[in-house]
Amino acid sequence: MKVGLFIPCYVDQFYPNAAIATLELLEKQGIAVGYPARQTCCGQPMANSGYEHLTEGCNSLFVDNFAGYDYIVTPSGSCALHLKEHLHTKKNNGVALGMRKKIYELTEFLTDVLKVKKLDAKFPHRVGLHQSCHGQRGLKLAQMTELTAAPFSKPAALLGMVEGVELVPLTRPDECCGFGGTFCVAEEAVSVKMGKDRVADHEQNGAEYITAADLSCLMHMEGILHRKNSSVKVIHIAEILNGVKEEVV
Amino acid sequence: MTSRDKILADVRKSQPPVSSLPDMQVWENKGQANANVIDTFKMVAANVGGKVIIINKLDEVRGHLNFIPGSRVLTTIPALFDVAGNAADYTDAMPHELENVELAILPAEFGVAENSALWVTETQMGTRVLPFICQHLALVVNAADIVPDMHAAYLRTQGTDNGFAAFIAGPSKTADIEQSLVLGAHGPRSLIVFVVTP
């Protein structure tokens, strides 16, 4: 099995630890992971702003980079969803459309493809799990409170395999944090208010860490936590599941 | 070109290829399996602000009526003409004449367990405005006429032809002010449902 690691632009630039944890976690499962050096972005920042027509360059670069892999894994639900729903190119569309089915978000890949049942990791903390909307409602990583259907959660099940993790219950388990791509600046007032409310839910329920399968949400919430000098920290789920925190700095 | 023809032409131009209707029988069969319709009906009726009284025969309605002596009471149930006026007398009259009706006692064709709604037809109302303009409303339904759900309900109405009919569930209500529930918006302030269980 050849797995290509896709590290989205802002993770590459701002959160290398999450990317390293993702790589190590996959390697520990005995997977040969390749990381195409010429990768950049999934194209979502343009597309969600209404500029999907500007994503041709980004998309064909993505297709060139990942054409040889059986699976493409990324530690970002949002980017995974965007690629699954919108990846297309003018010159190589057959390959692009076929690739949509090979793209997996990390926790989805661990659960559905590798069928991981055990993890060697320890994280003795109270953790709040933020259900990122694109992961949850888009990729169906977890059941959604709106539906009349049996509950499940792929990220929560994986966190359950980590020694010491205590998941805190949330008052609104799957409310959006308000990041929303360019929404975070175009609709600054509502975006921040949504973020503040989301963070408060975790704080009030005693979380020490907020984790998620999506760093964009975490970056937004971290920005709010940091501004108000909160002691609550954010951490990508890969870092908890990997069990080690290797500092780049 | 009239607007009618223009709209129809525009619609024809825009509509997608015809898609088929889902099979409704699946739903009609589901409800039949539901037992305990009376218990469900009672519970749901209470939740929507109504009151259910189980009686053995129609005569017992009298014993439960509690209205200010001398106030105006109308009914379309002949057996109660001794305590209430005949609402059918007003069918062709000005509906405005009913503005001071305190209580209306009307039969319902059938009830629906899942939402406690009662199907009341124009004939049963005497005159259309009555179940809405009265201060208090009492509806009488046979226990055997309570169906499980809305699919069964519409099966019951098949082949009927009413100029007007309504499902009524509970007293009139509003929560428009800060979501505070208030009973007695524009219609009746209370609803009593007599379920006749011989």
Added chain:
Amino acid sequence: MKHHADLAEVFNKDEERVDWHDETLWWVRQKRDKASHQIPDWEELRETASQIKLNVLSDLANYLEQFEKQAIANGVTVHWAADAKEHNQIVHAILQEHGITQMVKSKSMLTEECHLNHYLEEQGIGVIDSDLGERIVQLANEPPSHIVLPCIHKKKEEIGEIFHEHLGSKKGEDDPQILTETARTHLRSTFLTRKAALTGVNFAVAETGEFVVCTNEGNADMGAHLADVHIASMGIEKLIPQRKHLGVFLRLLTRSATGQPITTYSSHFKKPRPGQQMHLILVDNGRSIQLGREDFRNSLKCIRCGACMNTCPVYRRSGGHSYHTAVAGPIGSILAPNLDMKQYADLPFASTLCGSCSNVCPVKIDIHDQLYKWRQVIIKEGYGDKKKTLAMQAMAFTLSNPSAYRIAGKAGRVVMKYAPFAVNNSLNPWYKQRDMPKPPKQSFGEWYSEHRK
């Protein structure tokens, strides 16, 4: 031009009020969850409703003709209005014919869409809205902020003040029970003295020519049964094929809207009562255009339950008026651009695309996907911001060129300057209330080339 972000920013100046608004609507969403979770096959019911509506849209012209034929046979006068203006003129002509200068109206979002009240007032005809919430906003001289809960943005103290001023209630009275009683008395005399009543239509049945109006207050019935002339206005998409299909929609509508199992009254109007005139106006007003937009036609399945508003985290924290259109929230944001793309170009962007709206929608409209698609249309049609377009072009260039991306990264994550949230200066809205993480010494790409190759 009005913009959702600006109006939302104003709304957010009073954070306590935002919290109150959010909590009130969240409570309604929770009631909806409780009611829907009690129906084991809820999701199949939604699917069935969605399929019925798709069938209606796919055969709408025939259903309209069938409905018209039946309604006429029932003694109803049927009118057709191509747009809002024609609708308003038809209403006015009916009133004029009877010499009526005052009318009572129950809730109809269509008449809000057509700005009927304003039009009739200009013709010297007084309209009184009889739904309590609508009456309150009418007295406050405001539009409704929610299609089901028109004055959900008003606090009871403010309503008390309005009633004191207009209806003579005691100063400082803010008990909902007493305020409702005040409105009951006031509107009862209205019902008794109006010769014409206008109602909306929730569903119309092609097979029988009847139409169904759902209210909790009983105001539609009080108006219609006391009036000599009953006018019902409906959008052409309100049709359903047969009476038995009503079972599906009445099960879904109120559970989705307020969490009730059904509205207090579901009134089936078929024939006028003896001596009464019943008019029905079928209104297009852009619907046939929307029907032709393949990506957006499903929006016409909407049964106006308002569930998408109650669940929308943006609606709850920006208020209905920030959408500056008759139908606010997620559904309004996919309907309004069809009516006027320029005026409502902002609305499809007033969303995080979280998808909760699509999940609660009782007729399974893919609302959040349509928001995404409207964004593409609006930008392509040239209604986007020019500065944003330049930034997006620069970002697209950088992200398409790995070497430009690497160089940009080395030079202090410059690539991120095109991402609108990354530049730390006082002009960037990100930093008003948020920080950015400190850029690490190495990007992952740099770390990888040191450690794995």
